[in-house]
Amino acid sequence: MNFLKRLTASLLCVAMLTGMTACSGSDKTWAAKTNEKTLPIGVYIYYEYLAYQNASTKVEDSTKPVLEQKIEDTDATQWIKKKALDYTKLLFVIDNKMKELKLSLTDAETKEIDSTATSQWSSYKDTLEGYGISKESFSMATAEFNTKSSKVFEAIYGAKGSKAVSDADLKTYFEKNYTDFSYVMIPLYNPTTYAALDEKTEKEYKQFLDDQAAALNKGSTTFDAVSTAVQKKLSLDYAPSQNVTTLLNEESGYPTDLISLINGMKAGEAKTITLSTVSAALLVVKNDVTKKTATQISNASTRSQVLGNMKHQEFEDEMTKLAEESKDITVNDKAIDSYQPTMFVQKDTGSSSTAG
16 A cells, blocks of 8 residues: 655645545544544554554564564554554445445444443553543444454355355364364462472472373373372362463464474374473373364354454455555545654553553
């Protein structure tokens, strides 16, 4: 998506390859509009804030300022501004799709949007208001957009959608891309004082897990039995274990060394690993993911999640293309140019965690 360029000091504007350009006056309260809808500038600022946060995770050198680097071979500032404008235009596209597909928000969904936005706003209010983002703008950019987007997605790819995905195709995708694993974890620190364990205790715990993994691989014990054994050894009120079915990639949130370990395992195999990032020793078992297929696809909630993962990129690409090709969106260049990514530099610390 190309940005608009000002040709003269007299506020003349020209249309670039995509989108529609209109000369903006001095009103900086709105970011973009069509004949039917006007988006407040706070929506654009929020998306610029979100893009800045995203950029900070993509830079090559995390020790250097984000805006002094390139993101995907593009100057960081321009990358952030483009993303923010792309996101903003998507709101119009989703609204148009809602009309095209004859969709509307129910009273219950409208109430849920308000409830969700209110709940999230309480956590991010201080940070976002500091950037000039109101609760209304935040709600439009997050809860409202997400709800409408989900309805459009379901109308396209759901069971009765125009591009409905069959259970057979969903099954193939799930079994090819998902991973199912179980793990039991022993922290290598005192959970009360957070002091590191002494060398002898740490070695004892690691050896204990190694022995349990060996027994699992021989078939002389079960994962449930191992979980119970760890619970007793640590004198816990609960078993420190968990079963996970997920797309195991960088976006899953799991440590990269754990991801590499599991991806290299065979179904039914048990291994141990020490994760320095969380100061813990784990025993991991990779399960046969095909045994989860029926449950994942028959349950409406998990089926929706799998479908979302399967088609989200295609959906996003299609909606973005529509935004880029739109001819009826007027962008308030003067307003959005007043809010540069540099405004987030002094606050990209603990208080500026991603909101929404």
